Amino acid sequence: MTVPRSTLRLQFHRGFTFDDAARRVECFAALGISHLYASPITTAEPGSMHGYDAVDYTQVSAEYGGEAGLKRLVDALRAHDMGLIVDIVPNHMGVGGSSNAWWLDILEWGRHSTYARHFDVDWHSPDPALRGKVLLPTLGASYGEELAAGRIGLHFAPDGGRFYIGYGPHVFPVCPVDYAAILQGADRADLSALAHRFQGLTTQPADQPRAAEARDALREFVEREGESAIEFVLQTYAPEDPLTRDRLHRLIERQHFRLAWWRTASDEVNWRRFFDISTLAAVRVERPEVFEAVHALIFRLYREGLVDGLRIDHIDGLAEPREYCQRLRQRLSELRDTAPYVVVEKILGRGEPLHDDWPVDGTTGYDFMNDVGALLHDPAGAEPLARTWAEITGRSASFADEARAARRKILAENLSAELDRAARALHRIARDSLSTRDFTYTTLRRVLVELVVHFPVYRMYPQNGLRSAADNVYFEQALDGARASLPRSDHAALERVNAWLGGSTEDAPPARPGAQSQQAQGGAPPPHAGSSRRSAQTLFSQLSAPLAAKAIEDTACYRYGRLLSRNEVGSDPGEFALSVEQFHAGNLERAQRFPHAMLTTATHDHKRGEDVRARLAVLSEIADEWGATLRAWSTLNAPQRRAPDGTPISSVSQDKSDAWAPGPAAEAMLYQTLVGCWPPALRADDEAGVNELAERVAQWQLKALREAKLQTSWLAPDEAYEAGCREFLFGILAPQRRDGFLKELSAFVERIGRAGALNSLQQTVLRLASPGIPDLYQGTELWDFSLVDPDNRRPVDFATREMWLPQTQTPPSEFLADWRNGRVKLAVIQRVLALRAHLPELLSQGTYLPLTVRGVHASSVIAFARRHGNAWAVVIASRLATGLLGSDTDLPLVEPAQWADTAIEMPPDLSARALFDWLSPAAPKVDDHGLLCLRDALAAMPVAVLMEDGVPRS
Incomplete structure (x- = not known):
């Protein structure tokens, strides 16, 4: 099996193609990446920015560069001994436009379509109006209103010889069974002759080839006579006239779909969706023929050696995840001698194991992201922060x-x-x-x-x-x-x-007497x-x-604001902190059961960038101060509040109601967001920079308010309230408040910024050195202060990264003084990935040994060793160190003397040995008692990776 040393996730779209990535491969190689990890590469809805709305599983996306572009990218990767892992989406397809041929076919032929069993459609709905039909909740208003307004009409596609019902960009094919009646309605001899070709058609599969031949004849007729000939037909179904509109309605009612207002989806949709998204239809990949059709392209690319591994999206959406993984592994093993690398996107609850009978290499890393994030939090902050949240907002703690x-x-x-x-x-x-x-x-x-x-x-x-x-x-x-x-x-x-x-x-x-299997009709x-x-x-x-995804990740996490750094995909905000012992236990279990699972701290789905969360975690260490700050800022900004209708108000009652915009809960979460994402170098008097930040936060705010589904929602947006919230945001960040709230905000960020950076370096080193495969999300090599998508999918400044990467021999500690630019983080990543390349077995297969820390500040350190044969690495990181950071320096570093007697009990094999830090010039020595003093090990950096050998010189 080709196991990655490290992966880098890239989001492909028409603005960032395979060729764009190929031009950066040298940069990725210099960083230390062994495999690119691509977002879905199959053809998605035109203009898709993420690729999860596939419309054609059989073609590499032309917008990304097509198969030729993919091969050029792979050639560039192979030239640097790198590989490619691709994301696949077996659970659902995009059906929101007119590009999905499988979906269009079932709209045309109903339950007798070749693809009727490809989608999870209930063809036997208890609603008589939906039996044998597919509900299409695409209309912007009620069906009757849209029909009367002329926005629904009969159209003809001359290139395919097809009639279809059109609504905006949507195309809904008319069943050929109705073509005869349509053509005869024009009362023309030539069209009636064509109608005869469609007479007697049924939807049965045996009749569908005859329909195709008749359509070809119709297409040739229109090519010969011109499209004006068909206009006579369309006019007999014109929606402008009541008589012809009624004929159009009766035609639509005969189809294998029912057009409906988009609001009907939640109550009446008769096919499985991805979550509650009515533009994504679930696929029945548990059926063998569907499985093969969905994976045909990927299997070929894997067989040809273009793809080395797979990431399976939303494994829990499948009917039988276990059987799916087993079948996938078997098919891939048949195609190549080397075993594939396969990971699954799986959200695990605390204590929930990934099943051993799933033949996969692990998860995509949400479980690790949860663990390392919780480790950053001080458990002492849980109760006071919850109490503050409840008192300020009136919501549950x-x-x-x-x-x-x-x-x-x-x-x-x-x-x-x-x-x-x-x-x-x-x-x-x-x-x-x-x-x-x-x-x-x-x-x-x-x-x-x-x-x-x-x-x-x-x-x-x-x-x-x-x-x-x-x-x-x-x-x-x-x-x-x-x-x-x-x-x-x-x-x-x-x-x-x-x-x-x-x-x-x-x-x-028992089985019902005489029960017959109707499975062939689908559902x-x-x-x-x-x-x-x-x-x-x-x-x-x-x-x-x-339900778990929508209720927890997409609703409750936008309602509950004790501390937003714990409101993340894969996390339980009710679980506030994780002890060092619990973190070690998770790493030990992963090393034993899934040693090649991905380790991530940022994804295309994260709600807040990894460094936003790391900075917000600092608030757990100063919970009382943060509570006082929240109250002070709320009082300071009270004049900027708006009435629920968005109009300004001068004062607001203190009854804890939400009778103002944004309301106490949304306001408290807004302050956390501003503290978390404020760029390290941004000044309060930088009007352009503050406005740019405000625009980004406004985008987050709108999504957060609608996801919370309290005052407004996607289903029923309250635009006046939303406008009031936006005005509040821009009001408190207005230039005239540069000496008021803006000054206080920037000063507070400066106050906790060093501790946040320390947290960031801690979680970075733990991700790179823990058991598993470290995954980087695009752009997070530098500080990542992004918010939820689309903010976390903004273009990456690769040029800066390329400019800073060549200095491979400069230790990361040299960049600590200028920590605000993020270069120290990039250097740490590059240096530890170099270690993984230098001694690949050490961090990929090495034994994991938790190390005991003793002394007055033992709780502010985490340490472990990795061992493979005679090779050792000792990983040390400062944690919960806000109280230890002195005021005499601007560095995110505990002064050596502050550590006092704090020391690590080292393995006997390392007693009385000199060690070399891969992140700094330090060479601390283990004393005769087997202790390594923190004042020596962390003198130059808040994190250390100690080896018996120094950094290899080129």
């Missing part, structure tokens, strides 16, 4: 309260259709048994709501219809919560649902009890996973 409320809201308003589908699956099981047939749909839905509301992780993974012991750890928590929430009259139904969802195989109902109820239960289990998992 507990994240769990916000999470449960958010789950209920998302179920009711965003995932109601998905909830109904899962409840119907349970209801079908109940109806199959005499003992349970009186459990009503409403009762089962109520039970299901409580189970998923209290389910503590993304999903379960039953095998052969039964939950594992690992699954039951979390399912029992959901059961306990449901029992406490449900009336006793529902407990009997709850216990049966528990059994059906994998708790037991007892009392399984029909399974034919026997075991299949019915497995279907219900899958639907439960495909409900609990998006």
Whole structure:
């Protein structure tokens, strides 16, 4: 297997192509990267900036440079002995435009489409208006309103000889079965002759080739006679006239889709989406033919040696993640002799293991990002910060309260259709048994709501219809919560649902007499009890996973503001801090179970850049001071508040209500955001720089307010309130306040900036030296003060990085004095990656040994050793050091004398040996008692990587 030493994540789009990346390969190699890690490379919706809305799995994106451009990039990588890992998206495709041929085919032919079973469509909806149809919630207003306004019309595509319903940029194919009636409506002999070719067509697959031939004849006719001939046909369906508009409506009603207002999606959509996004349709990759179609290009690229590994997006969206990983590994192993490197995007709860029977190399690193982030926080700050948050905002001090409320809201308003589908699956099981047939749909839905509301992780993974012991750890928590929430009259139904969802195989109902499998029509109820239960289990998992994502990451994390550095993808904001011992335990487990898992601290999905989080973590060490600062700033900026309608107000009552913009919670989170992302070199009197920052924060603020779904939302935006919030932001950052709030803000950032930089260097070294494969996100080689997307996907200044990289022999400590420009971080990354190249087995396979620290400031240090054979590396980092940073220096460094008697108990093999620091000129010596004094080890840098050998000289 080609295991990376290190990876660099790049986001490709039409503004940053394969050729753009190829021109930077030498820079990446100089940094020490072994593999580029690319965002999805298949063809996405035109103009996509992320690639997760694939419309064609079979083609490399032409916008990125096509397959030829990809090969040029790989050639450049191979010239530097580098490889390529690509992100693949097997769970969903983009269906929001007119570029997805698979989707258009099912709109045209319905359940008899070649691709009807490629998508997770419920063709047997209980709604008669949707049976055999696909709901298309794309209209900007109600169907009747849009039809009457003439915004929906019949059109003809001459290049394909196709009629389609058009709405803005959207294309909805008309079924060829209706072509005969359409052409005859013009009452012209030549068109009637063409209509005859379509007479008697059905949607059956056997008739579809004849339809294609008839369309070719129609296309040739239009080419010969001109498009004006077809205008006669279109006029008979013109939406402007009531008579022809009614004919258009009746034509639309006969199609295999139902056009609807976008607001109907949450309640009525009859196909599985990615989360609640109605422009992304889920793919049934568990079907063998779909699996092969989805992966055909990637398999070929892997076989040809262009691709070395895969990152699997949203593994929890798949029906059977275990089986998917096993099938993927088997197919890849058949294509090349070397085993592929495969990691999965998986959000793990605290204590939740990645399953050993998934043949993958680990996760993409959210679990490590959570651990190293929590390590930066002082547990003593948890209670006072929570108390301050509750007092200022009137909201709960507990994240769990916000999470449960958010789950209920998302179920009711965003995932109601998905909830109904899962409840119907349970209801079908109940109806199959005499003992349970009186459990009503409403009762089962109520039970299901409580189970998923209290389910503590993304999903379960039953095998052969039964939950594992690992699954039951979390399912029992959901059961306990449901029992406490449900009336006793529902407990009997709850216990049966528990059994059906994998708790037991007892009392399984027999198959219904005469039941026939309708699976061939796509999504029909399974034919026997075991299949019915497995279907219900899958639907439960495909409900609990998006609910967790939408309710926790995309709602509660925007409502709860104890400390925003813990509100991150893959983290539990209710878990405030992690001890050194807990961090070591996580590293030891990873070293044993998944030694090649990715280690990341920044991703394309992060809500705040890694250095924003590192700086905000400092507030946990000065919780009382921060609470006083919040109150002072709120009082200072009260004149800038706006009424809920956005108009200025002079004073506001102190009743803790949100009857003003932005409101106490949003205001408190705004101050944290400003503190976190304020650039180190920005001055309060830099009007242009402050305005640029304000624009970035305003973009974050709008997203945060809508994601919180309190005063405004994506579904029902309150534009007046949003405008008031924006005015408040720009008001407090206005140039005339450079001697007021702006001065205080910049001074506070200066006050904690050094400690934030120290935290950043700590998490950087831990990522580079812990068991696993360090992953860098584009641009984070320097300070990363980005906010949530699209801010974290801004263009990267590669030129500066290229200019600073050549000085490989200059120790990072030489750049500490100018730490604000971020060059010290770049140097640390380059130097430790050089160590990974110099002694690759040491940090990739070496034993992980936690080291004990003793002395007065032992709690402010983390240390461990890596050993492989006779080679050793000792990694040391300052932590929770705000109180140790003196005022006599501007450096993010604890003065050596401050460490006093603090020392590390070194392994016996290193006793009385001189060690060399790869990050500074220091050469501390282990004394005769086996102790390494921190005043020696961290004299020049807040972090150290000690070796018996010095840095190799070129």
